[in-house]
Amino acid sequence: MKHLTKRTLSMAAILMVLFTAVGCTVPTNQQTIDNTAEQKTTIVTSFYPIYIMTKNISKDIPDVSVVNMTGTTTGCLHDYQLTPENVKTLEKASFFVINGAGMESFMDEVVKQQPDLKTIEASRGIQLIKGDGDEGDNPHVWVSVDLCIQEVKNITEQLSQQDAAHAEQYQKNS
Secondary structure, eight states: OHHHHHHHHHHHHHHHHHHHHHTTOOOOSOOOOOTTSOOSEEEEESSHHHHHHHHHHTTTOTTEEEEETTOSOOOOGGGOOOOHHHHHHHHTOSEEEEOOTTOOTTHHHHHHHOTTOEEEETTTTOOOBOOSTTOOOBOOGGGSHHHHHHHHHHHHHHHHHHOGGGHHHHHHHO
16 A cells, blocks of 8 residues: 555656646746848737637747737736837738727727737637627637637638638648
């Protein structure tokens, strides 16, 4: 019995070390576009879940980079205010991938400052959960597995239409 307990404790310690090592890389709060890179296509995303989806759709495409505009510690995206750094990042973007459905309250400002920016809306065509009373419709569609899959499909379809040079790779990755 003592031998089994020691073995269990040893395995638990090893697993804790492995899990700690895996989680050691902490993304920065704000990513910027590297001006020295020879990237032909730069995709900027509005927040972390959309970044993860887009990063996977564009993985292993050497001349495509994905930048998360708001970082990983934004807090409530509904109240997010554009920073001068965000505006600079969007100026260099080929595409801006957003959740849509009212999630990014700063989009009016983006459209005003960057009227030619190609925007891809992940929630396009997705039926939102209706809010009760004064609650608006729920734009948090990525928390549903089925709707997250639909968002990935939407991002893939729109990127493929607007960036034909990489359409096949986006489809394959998706």
